[in-house]
Amino acid sequence: MEKRVTFKGIWLPLLLVLPQLVITAVFFFYPAGQAVYQSLFIPDPFGLSMQWVGLGNFEYLLGNAYYRASFVTTAIFSIAVTVVSMGVALYLAVLADRLIKGSGVYRTLLIWPYAVAPAVAGVLWLFMFNTRVGVITWYLGVLGYDWNHVLNGEEAMGLVVVASAWGRISYNFLFFLAGLQAIPRSVIEAAAIDGARFWTRFRTIVWPLLSPTTFFLLVVNIVYAFFETFGVIHTITGGGPQQATTILVYKVFSDGFVSQDLGSSAAQSVILLVIVGALTILQFKYIERRVHY
Amino acid sequence: MATVSLNGIKKTFGKTDVIHGIDVEIEDGEFIVIVGPSGCGKSTLLRMVAGLETVTEGEIRIAGARVNDREPMDRDIAMVFQNYALYPHMSVFDNMAYGLKIAGTPKAEIAERVNEAATLLQLSDYLHRRPRELSGGQRQRVAMGRAIVRKPSVFLFDEPLSNLDAKLRVQMRLEIKQLQRRLGVTSLYVTHDQVEAMTLADRMIVMNGGRADQIGAPLEVYANPQTEFVAGFIGSPPMNFLPSDIEADAPDGARTLGVRPEHLRIASSGTPATVVYSEALGAETLVHVSLPQGGQATVRQDATMPLPAEGTAVHLEWNATDRFFFDADGRRN
Numbered sequence: 001m002e003k004r005v006t007f008k009g010i011w012l013p014l015l016l017v018l019p020q021l022v023i024t025a026v027f028f029f030y031p032a033g034q035a036v037y038q039s040l041f042i043p044d045p046f047g048l049s050m051q052w053v054g055l056g057n058f059e060y061l062l063g064n065a066y067y068r069a070s071f072v073t074t075a076i077f078s079i080a081v082t083v084v085s086m087g088v089a090l091y092l093a094v095l096a097d098r099l100i101k102g103s104g105v106y107r108t109l110l111i112w113p114y115a116v117a118p119a120v121a122g123v124l125w126l127f128m129f130n131t132r133v134g135v136i137t138w139y140l141g142v143l144g145y146d147w148n149h150v151l152n153g154e155e156a157m158g159l160v161v162v163a164s165a166w167g168r169i170s171y172n173f174l175f176f177l178a179g180l181q182a183i184p185r186s187v188i189e190a191a192a193i194d195g196a197r198f199w200t201r202f203r204t205i206v207w208p209l210l211s212p213t214t215f216f217l218l219v220v221n222i223v224y225a226f227f228e229t230f231g232v233i234h235t236i237t238g239g240g241p242q243q244a245t246t247i248l249v250y251k252v253f254s255d256g257f258v259s260q261d262l263g264s265s266a267a268q269s270v271i272l273l274v275i276v277g278a279l280t281i282l283q284f285k286y287i288e289r290r291v292h293y
Numbered sequence: 294m295a296t297v298s299l300n301g302i303k304k305t306f307g308k309t310d311v312i313h314g315i316d317v318e319i320e321d322g323e324f325i326v327i328v329g330p331s332g333c334g335k336s337t338l339l340r341m342v343a344g345l346e347t348v349t350e351g352e353i354r355i356a357g358a359r360v361n362d363r364e365p366m367d368r369d370i371a372m373v374f375q376n377y378a379l380y381p382h383m384s385v386f387d388n389m390a391y392g393l394k395i396a397g398t399p400k401a402e403i404a405e406r407v408n409e410a411a412t413l414l415q416l417s418d419y420l421h422r423r424p425r426e427l428s429g430g431q432r433q434r435v436a437m438g439r440a441i442v443r444k445p446s447v448f449l450f451d452e453p454l455s456n457l458d459a460k461l462r463v464q465m466r467l468e469i470k471q472l473q474r475r476l477g478v479t480s481l482y483v484t485h486d487q488v489e490a491m492t493l494a495d496r497m498i499v500m501n502g503g504r505a506d507q508i509g510a511p512l513e514v515y516a517n518p519q520t521e522f523v524a525g526f527i528g529s530p531p532m533n534f535l536p537s538d539i540e541a542d543a544p545d546g547a548r549t550l551g552v553r554p555e556h557l558r559i560a561s562s563g564t565p566a567t568v569v570y571s572e573a574l575g576a577e578t579l580v581h582v583s584l585p586q587g588g589q590a591t592v593r594q595d596a597t598m599p600l601p602a603e604g605t606a607v608h609l610e611w612n613a614t615d616r617f618f619f620d621a622d623g624r625r626n
Contacts, residue, residue: 186378189345194392194439195366204391208382 032273038266045260057267066243067251067268074247077161078225085165086217089172094202096173097180107177114170118228122235125163149237153244156237160245163236164229172217179213180206219283223276248272295356295369295446295479296321297342303350304337304503311337312503314351322477324470328490329500330526336451338500339483343372343449356446371440372449375456377432379424385411385435386420392443410438413472430461437469441476448473450482454489466492487527491515499523521619524551530579533557533590537618539564547618547626554579554593556615559601563610566590568601582607 007013039057041050061067096106113121128136129149137147149155183206191201207214227249233239239246239254246254249272256265297319304312312334319325327335340346342353344365353360360368371392379388386407393403411417414434424432433453440448453469454462470493473480484490490497491511499507499514499522507519511527518524524532537543537550559580566582569589573596580592580601592609601607618626 184376184378186374186376187380189343189365190372190374190378190439191380191391192345193343193365193370193372194443195395196391197364197366200395205380 035266035269035273038262039270040263042263047262053263057263058271061264061267061271069243070246070248070251073157073243073245074226077157077164077229077245077247078222080157080161081164081168081225081229082218082221084161085168085221086172086176086214088165089169090176092169093173093176093180096177110173111170113167116167118164118167118231119235121167122160122163122232125159125166125232126236129159149241151241153241156241156245160229160233160236164225164232168221168224172221175213175217176210179210183209216283219279223279226272226275226279248275296354297447297479297481298354299338299342299351300354301351302338302341302348302353304334304341304346305349310503312341315498315500315505317498317505317508319479319481322479324473324480324482324493324495326482326484326490326494326497327500328484328487328494328497328526331485333500334503335483335485335500339372339449339451339481342447342481343370344368369446370449371443371445371447372451373433373436373440373453375452377424377436377453377456379432379435379439381424384421384423385416385427385438388424388435389438389442392439396443406442406444407438410441413441414438429457430465433457433465437472441472446479448478448480448482450480450484452484453482454484455486462489469493487529491527499526501526518551518617519625521549521551521623524617524619528553530554530591530593532617534619535584535588535590536586539586540616542613544618544626546620548621549619551617551619552590552611552615554591556611557590557592558610559592559594559598559607560610561608563608566607566609568603568605568607570603571600573600582609 038050040052040054042053042057043050092110096103096110099106116124126134128134129147131137131148131150134147140147147155149159187205187209188201191205196204226247229247230249230253233245233247233250234253237245239250248268252265252268252272255261255268299315299317299319302312302315303310315338317325327338329335337346341348342355344360344363344367348361355368355370380391383391389407389410390403393406398406407420408417411420414437416431416434416438419427419431419435424435427435433456436453450469454465457465466489469482482489482493484493490499494511496508496510497514498505501520501522507514507523509517514523515527518527518532521534525534532551532553535550535552537547540550543550564584566584569581569583571581572579576596578594578596578598578600580594581589582592583589590609620626
């Protein structure tokens with residue numbers, strides 16, 4: 001039985017939800033509205049006047065080779081971050097699930113990276129891979145590999161992917177571990193008695209039963225890779241070299257605040273808004289029929 | 294079809310001894326019920342036979358071969374779990390076919406064997422359903438079917454009926470027994486329900502605190518319990534335990550006198566007692582009496598006998614041949 005509190009008047013309940021409404025309005029609806037509004041104009045560099053261009057900003061963007069390249073970069077980046085962070089997390093979670101002794105310590109240690117802010121994580125990785133003094137760069141040099149992510153776009157991409165995925169492993173690990181532990185032990189035992197060895201059990205029992213968790217994480221991680229990796233990219237590569245790591249959200253920043261092209265930047269924000277909206281709808285639709293078995 | 298032998302089986306979890314040495318030889322086709330209160334180690338024993346728990350000490354042989362170090366899948370056994378442990382994302386058909394598919398059985402044969410088992414268990418109409426679309430009794434049958442189709446040498450049942458309601462439990466009990474008779478597969482069945490043990494077992498192992506107190510045919514165990522624990526555990530309502538000095542001819546060392554409720558009679562002379570409460574169950578009546586020496590006893594009598602009112606002073610009597618004496622350590626005197 002759910003117990004609900006009922007109010008007589010309208011003012012108290014309104015007052016109670018007001019903080020949430022104000023926060024949503026100030027930090028979401030207002031900026032989003034501003035973005036939509038500004039995307040229809042081109043302001044002058046000093047912000048003194050604006051010229052109405054209709055959908056001109058969007059038209060320009062879709063015809064722009066750099067912007068389309070940024071789409072591809074974003075796709076590669078987010079798929080790589082998602083696959084790496086989820087793959088490693090699943091592997092660690094499977095190991096932790098089999099662990100009987102010391103699992104508490106193991107879990108706690110694995111959760112720590114989640115507490116590191118993306119920008120700080122970016123700086124940590126930047127130091128390790130610094131082309132002159134980085135410890136990993138040095139060891140790679142010993143092995144005969146000349147690491148230089150400042151010049152090599154692929155290496156730069158690899159580095160931002162690893163740095164972004166690293167902090168995310170903890171989060172994914174927690175969900176995977178919870179998902180694994182929700183599978184009744186007796187079902188696994190029944191499969192073992194039925195003749196399935198570890199890998200067969202994983203493929204035919206564990207993986208299908210884990211699929212709700214996997215799908216949830218897939219959506220969440222893609223959204224993360226799209227938007228929350230700004231700090232990592234900003235500290236490590238700044239979008240370079242030659243825009244090799246300029247993902248959409250970074251381009252919003254560099255076009256808007258570095259190049260002062262606010263109209264284009266706003267139009268890019270609107271496009272991102274549509275993408276997040278689509279991802280969110282996908283996720284909600286999924287949650288409604290959450291369990292597939 | 295196989296024999297199963299347990300030699301000096303011991304199990305410790307860390308520093309806790311759970312099973313203190315069990316020896317039993319199970320014949321081919323025999324239905325063995327392991328019965329005991331919760332925490333007596335009965336499920337652990339079964340799981341060791343299944344290979345889901347390691348054996349700390351001793352030896353398990355199935356069909357003569359030592360299986361201690363074999364994986365569950367290499368022991369030629371099938372197990373039915375208390376919560377059925379069906380694969381929730383597979384249809385009934387796939388649940389039953391899973392083991393066969395892994396074994397690489399040809400498709401036609403899988404279909405044939407699954408259909409055969411489904412017919413036997415009246416599941417033919419449900420083969421395309423998922424487990425969650427089935428009732429408790431049907432899930433139970435699917436779990437049985439999954440065990441049957443693989444044609445294993447040994448069936449292991451871990452309290453398979455405890456999640457069912459009372460009526461269904463009685464029905465499934467009968468079905469399991471008939472099925473086992475028909476297939477003739479050696480079976481080990483764990484339960485805490487002594488009625489299940491009495492009705493299903495060819496022989497039963499009564500476990501108490503990690504030891505097998507008694508191993509024997511149900512009626513033999515009932516008629517001749519070796520320990521006070523077994524005497525009290527097997528039989529419903531349980532055996533009455535009275536101080537042995539009620540009897541003038543109690544043997545030396547005996548501390549407790551045990552008499553089953555059906556062997557107590559309300560009579561005009563004998564041990565005095567006071568009626569506390571009577572339960573009329575229809576065919577029979579249970580009369581609970583208290584004794585002046587302390588303690589209570591239950592008399593089980595025919596419904597046709599007069600029903601004594603509460604607070605009546607009565608006398609109890611019993612035959613000397615129906616008495617059991619137990620020592621201070623719980624063993625038969």
